[in-house]
Amino acid sequence: MSNAPALDIRGLSAKVADEEISILKSLDLALNPGEIHAIMGPNGSGKSTLAKVLAGHPSYQVTGGEALYLGQSLLDMEPDERALAGIFMAFQYPVEIPGVSIANFLRTALQARLGRGEELDLFDFQDQLLEAMKLLEVEPSFAERPVNDGFSGGEKKRNEILQMAVLKPSLAILDETDSGLDIDALQVVSNGVNTLHKENPEMTILLITHYQRLLDYIKPDFVHVMVDGKIVRTGGPELALELEKQGYVNWKPSS
Amino acid sequence: MADNSTYHSWLNEKRSHAWSVYQSTPTPTTKSEEWRYTDLAKLFPLEQITLEMGLVDSTQRPNREDLIEATNTAGRIQLTDGLVTNIQVDPAVDSQGVGLDSIQNTTHEKYQEIIRTNLCSHVLPPESGKFQALNAALWKDGVVIYVPKNVHVKMPIRGKHTLSTGNSAVCARTLIIAEEGSHVSYVEEFHSDDFSNKSMVSSSVEVVAHRNASVDFVSVQNLGRGIFFQVAQKSLVHRDACVNTLNVNLGSSLSRLDLNTRLLEPGANSKMLGLYFGDKDQHFDHNTSQDHLAPHTRSDLLYKGALDGNSRAAFRGIIRVHSGAQQSDAYQTNRTLLLSEQARADSLPNLEIEADDVKCSHGSTVGQLDPETIFYLLSRGFSRQQAERLIVLGFLGDVMTKLPHGAFRRVVKNVTDAVEQKLRHG
Numbered sequence A: 001m002s003n004a005p006a007l008d009i010r011g012l013s014a015k016v017a018d019e020e021i022s023i024l025k026s027l028d029l030a031l032n033p034g035e036i037h038a039i040m041g042p043n044g045s046g047k048s049t050l051a052k053v054l055a056g057h058p059s060y061q062v063t064g065g066e067a068l069y070l071g072q073s074l075l076d077m078e079p080d081e082r083a084l085a086g087i088f089m090a091f092q093y094p095v096e097i098p099g100v101s102i103a104n105f106l107r108t109a110l111q112a113r114l115g116r117g118e119e120l121d122l123f124d125f126q127d128q129l130l131e132a133m134k135l136l137e138v139e140p141s142f143a144e145r146p147v148n149d150g151f152s153g154g155e156k157k158r159n160e161i162l163q164m165a166v167l168k169p170s171l172a173i174l175d176e177t178d179s180g181l182d183i184d185a186l187q188v189v190s191n192g193v194n195t196l197h198k199e200n201p202e203m204t205i206l207l208i209t210h211y212q213r214l215l216d217y218i219k220p221d222f223v224h225v226m227v228d229g230k231i232v233r234t235g236g237p238e239l240a241l242e243l244e245k246q247g248y249v250n251w252k253p254s255s
Numbered sequence B: 001m002a003d004n005s006t007y008h009s010w011l012n013e014k015r016s017h018a019w020s021v022y023q024s025t026p027t028p029t030t031k032s033e034e035w036r037y038t039d040l041a042k043l044f045p046l047e048q049i050t051l052e053m054g055l056v057d058s059t060q061r062p063n064r065e066d067l068i069e070a071t072n073t074a075g076r077i078q079l080t081d082g083l084v085t086n087i088q089v090d091p092a093v094d095s096q097g098v099g100l101d102s103i104q105n106t107t108h109e110k111y112q113e114i115i116r117t118n119l120c121s122h123v124l125p126p127e128s129g130k131f132q133a134l135n136a137a138l139w140k141d142g143v144v145i146y147v148p149k150n151v152h153v154k155m156p157i158r159g160k161h162t163l164s165t166g167n168s169a170v171c172a173r174t175l176i177i178a179e180e181g182s183h184v185s186y187v188e189e190f191h192s193d194d195f196s197n198k199s200m201v202s203s204s205v206e207v208v209a210h211r212n213a214s215v216d217f218v219s220v221q222n223l224g225r226g227i228f229f230q231v232a233q234k235s236l237v238h239r240d241a242c243v244n245t246l247n248v249n250l251g252s253s254l255s256r257l258d259l260n261t262r263l264l265e266p267g268a269n270s271k272m273l274g275l276y277f278g279d280k281d282q283h284f285d286h287n288t289s290q291d292h293l294a295p296h297t298r299s300d301l302l303y304k305g306a307l308d309g310n311s312r313a314a315f316r317g318i319i320r321v322h323s324g325a326q327q328s329d330a331y332q333t334n335r336t337l338l339l340s341e342q343a344r345a346d347s348l349p350n351l352e353i354e355a356d357d358v359k360c361s362h363g364s365t366v367g368q369l370d371p372e373t374i375f376y377l378l379s380r381g382f383s384r385q386q387a388e389r390l391i392v393l394g395f396l397g398d399v400m401t402k403l404p405h406g407a408f409r410r411v412v413k414n415v416t417d418a419v420e421q422k423l424r425h426g
């Protein structure tokens, strides 16, 4: 168990649940505990679908393959079970929850992680939340705002990482967290992710991004190129630079 | 000490008159626009309950005592089966001349005079409708709140209505008169057991806010099943005055609310808030109207609800900006969240505008729980049930955050607890 990869995806295929639209096509990917991987790829190549399939989104149906999380099969688990097991996905498009404050939301989420009859220590929670807010450089009043309701694009992304800081996952999948951030916000958010990784070196991170710029701030161990539902190339950080220069022309599906 | 026998015979004359109005007013049917969503003949046939007018003389005087406990309350009044049984008033509030008394049994000359001027007459006369007439004929007791000029009652006054048995028509009245520059808030709650036989609880509320006065009125209905809860509320808002209302509907089998705010003079404004949560076969019908009769008046209505099981809600709201009421702002929003496939909501917002320089908007939505929102919460480790609860409480809680004062913390907590209770059993 201890030497099992954090995430081991073998021949994973998936389609839209009630339509015959295949998106993931026998995809392979393995992440060892503590590693940082980046996935890059053209629009529509299936990056978000991969993230959502790993999180258990009901719009997609797995048609083949396996996804093991620390040696345990993910695909039969409910989305909430996956979250409780330590998987976190930062959404490309976070949803708004009117009337539910961030503080209330996170308190309830942490409470859900405790066993029956166990009560969350509210002082500890306050401390944790304040620390996370300091890390993401948001005002304390931020926690009183309803989750993503009326937030700017950048605030929504910050809020995703704020949640990550409080929920402390062991596998974090960040789907285009850098999109919509200005350069200052990008630094703050990247610095936040790096700090969390330093605090917990066992935490595995999968970054989905279009921009090499993010990888200047968060140094990946591996970079993968995803085209048409599968990983077509894997390399080190230098691969991102190459992509930045050449684009994806060399990997367009030959059809 | 006032002459109670003339006072009582005056009240009885009003009742007799209302009874004749009741008898000559036809029972509303779905043919009438205002009742199109609620078929009384099917849901609550009036023939099935005994309705008899009886004259009321001195009933038992309620117990009256000082409120000693340091609660966040200025006064408390308790009604059982429509009769005031207990009154407690904070002596500090009492000494400012604030009246909290039984309408039927008050011996206070000033309050009797206030009642004679206002009860069942220029605010909510029996001619307003079948049920308004019924209530005006059958009521035995009610609450009168009188706030003298420039007196601010900081903490809310609380009223509690309970029922001892079913199979009856309990009619109660509430009269709130706020003199110039005064402030008061009143929170009433209706509770009872479930009843197997059909029972009716009727409440008529008359509010007058004189110049620059402000009145907050909150009503929380959590009656048992088997009950038809019928409400008529009318507020008259004078120059620069403000009347805010919140009506919470959680209990009863059938409820029908007729709510009207009349902004009579410039500067008058009103927030009308509503919240409902239906389950099983509950049926809620809200019929609201916002009348702007003077320029520079403002009204803002927000009614939100969630419906589970086979429950059903109807909302029919109208904004009327009368001619000459220029530069008025009037808003109206009704939103319902359907939690089951069988639940149903009908919403009919309406505008009648006879002035040309006004800001008005109205809108309504009926929606389901958004699967993307549920997934977002699941992906944070919430169970499906927790996710739904959080979304529903957030959706409804939004209404309560618009309550103007922190003084309502207890109401917010009680309502939240009651909604959670229903969510758990739904």
Ligand SMILES: Nc1ncnc2c1ncn2[C@@H]1O[C@H](COP(=O)(O)OP(=O)(O)OP(=O)(O)O)[C@@H](O)[C@H]1O
Pocket (backbone or CB within 6 Å): A016, A021, A023, A041, A042, A043, A044, A045, A046, A047, A048, A049, A050, A059, A092
């Ligand atoms: N629920 C769905 N129904 C129909 N088609 C879908 C659905 N979800 C995804 N797709 C399609 O699958 C393909 C992959 O979508 P996905 O969002 O995974 O791409 P992506 O790589 O994240 O793109 P981007 O870089 O633009 O975010 C797209 O063509 C998309 O339109």
Ligand SMILES: [Mg+2]
Pocket (backbone or CB within 6 Å): A047, A048, A049, A092, A175, A176
């Ligand atoms: Mg995407």
